[in-house]
Amino acid sequence: MEDSSEVLVCAAEYIKDRLYFVTLRTSGRPRSTANTHYFSIDDELVYENFYADFGPLNLAMLFRYCQKLNKKLKVS
Structure with missing residues:
Protein backbone atom coordinates (compact mmCIF):
# COMPACT_ATOMS: atom_id res chain seq x y z
CA MET A 1 0.00 0.00 0.00
CA PHE A 39 -17.25 8.95 -5.47
CA SER A 40 -15.75 10.14 -8.72
CA ILE A 41 -17.28 11.67 -11.84
CA ASP A 42 -14.25 10.98 -14.03
CA ASP A 43 -15.94 8.27 -16.11
CA GLU A 44 -19.49 9.59 -15.80
CA LEU A 45 -19.32 13.26 -16.77
CA VAL A 46 -17.10 13.64 -19.81
CA TYR A 47 -15.74 16.93 -21.09
CA GLU A 48 -16.68 17.66 -24.69
CA ASN A 49 -14.01 19.91 -26.13
CA PHE A 50 -14.59 22.73 -28.59
CA TYR A 51 -11.76 23.20 -31.08
CA ALA A 52 -9.08 21.36 -29.06
CA ASP A 53 -9.59 23.38 -25.88
CA PHE A 54 -9.39 21.98 -22.35
CA GLY A 55 -11.87 24.12 -20.42
CA PRO A 56 -14.28 23.10 -17.68
CA LEU A 57 -17.38 20.94 -18.03
CA ASN A 58 -20.33 22.61 -19.74
CA LEU A 59 -23.38 23.78 -17.75
CA ALA A 60 -25.36 20.60 -18.46
CA MET A 61 -22.58 18.48 -16.92
CA LEU A 62 -22.29 20.87 -13.97
CA PHE A 63 -26.05 20.56 -13.41
CA ARG A 64 -25.83 16.74 -13.48
CA TYR A 65 -22.98 16.88 -10.95
CA CYS A 66 -25.03 19.14 -8.65
CA GLN A 67 -27.99 16.74 -8.86
CA LYS A 68 -25.74 13.80 -8.00
CA LEU A 69 -24.12 15.62 -5.08
CA ASN A 70 -27.48 16.79 -3.67
CA LYS A 71 -28.81 13.24 -3.84
CA LYS A 72 -25.77 11.90 -1.99
CA LEU A 73 -25.99 14.59 0.69
CA LYS A 74 -29.66 13.80 1.32
CA VAL A 75 -28.91 10.09 1.84
CA SER A 76 -26.29 10.58 4.55
Whole structure:
Protein backbone atom coordinates (compact mmCIF):
# COMPACT_ATOMS: atom_id res chain seq x y z
CA MET A 1 0.00 0.00 0.00
CA GLU A 2 1.18 3.50 -0.80
CA ASP A 3 2.10 5.97 1.91
CA SER A 4 -0.90 8.29 2.37
CA SER A 5 1.34 11.37 2.38
CA GLU A 6 2.41 10.44 -1.17
CA VAL A 7 -1.17 9.83 -2.39
CA LEU A 8 -3.02 12.91 -1.13
CA VAL A 9 -2.25 15.96 -3.26
CA CYS A 10 -4.85 18.39 -1.94
CA ALA A 11 -7.99 18.38 0.22
CA ALA A 12 -10.61 21.08 0.73
CA GLU A 13 -13.44 21.02 3.27
CA TYR A 14 -16.69 22.49 1.90
CA ILE A 15 -19.17 21.43 4.58
CA LYS A 16 -17.55 20.94 8.00
CA ASP A 17 -17.05 17.25 8.82
CA ARG A 18 -19.32 16.31 5.91
CA LEU A 19 -18.14 17.22 2.41
CA TYR A 20 -14.56 17.30 1.12
CA PHE A 21 -12.99 17.59 -2.32
CA VAL A 22 -9.71 15.73 -2.63
CA THR A 23 -7.14 15.29 -5.36
CA LEU A 24 -5.23 12.02 -5.25
CA ARG A 25 -2.04 10.90 -6.95
CA THR A 26 -2.90 7.27 -7.62
CA SER A 27 -4.38 5.13 -10.36
CA GLY A 28 -6.56 3.23 -7.87
CA ARG A 29 -9.79 4.52 -6.39
CA PRO A 30 -10.37 4.76 -2.64
CA ARG A 31 -12.98 2.49 -1.13
CA SER A 32 -15.87 3.72 0.95
CA THR A 33 -15.99 2.71 4.60
CA ALA A 34 -18.66 2.84 7.30
CA ASN A 35 -17.66 6.48 8.01
CA THR A 36 -16.74 7.74 4.54
CA HIS A 37 -18.20 7.65 1.04
CA TYR A 38 -16.01 8.29 -1.97
CA PHE A 39 -17.25 8.95 -5.47
CA SER A 40 -15.75 10.14 -8.72
CA ILE A 41 -17.28 11.67 -11.84
CA ASP A 42 -14.25 10.98 -14.03
CA ASP A 43 -15.94 8.27 -16.11
CA GLU A 44 -19.49 9.59 -15.80
CA LEU A 45 -19.32 13.26 -16.77
CA VAL A 46 -17.10 13.64 -19.81
CA TYR A 47 -15.74 16.93 -21.09
CA GLU A 48 -16.68 17.66 -24.69
CA ASN A 49 -14.01 19.91 -26.13
CA PHE A 50 -14.59 22.73 -28.59
CA TYR A 51 -11.76 23.20 -31.08
CA ALA A 52 -9.08 21.36 -29.06
CA ASP A 53 -9.59 23.38 -25.88
CA PHE A 54 -9.39 21.98 -22.35
CA GLY A 55 -11.87 24.12 -20.42
CA PRO A 56 -14.28 23.10 -17.68
CA LEU A 57 -17.38 20.94 -18.03
CA ASN A 58 -20.33 22.61 -19.74
CA LEU A 59 -23.38 23.78 -17.75
CA ALA A 60 -25.36 20.60 -18.46
CA MET A 61 -22.58 18.48 -16.92
CA LEU A 62 -22.29 20.87 -13.97
CA PHE A 63 -26.05 20.56 -13.41
CA ARG A 64 -25.83 16.74 -13.48
CA TYR A 65 -22.98 16.88 -10.95
CA CYS A 66 -25.03 19.14 -8.65
CA GLN A 67 -27.99 16.74 -8.86
CA LYS A 68 -25.74 13.80 -8.00
CA LEU A 69 -24.12 15.62 -5.08
CA ASN A 70 -27.48 16.79 -3.67
CA LYS A 71 -28.81 13.24 -3.84
CA LYS A 72 -25.77 11.90 -1.99
CA LEU A 73 -25.99 14.59 0.69
CA LYS A 74 -29.66 13.80 1.32
CA VAL A 75 -28.91 10.09 1.84
CA SER A 76 -26.29 10.58 4.55
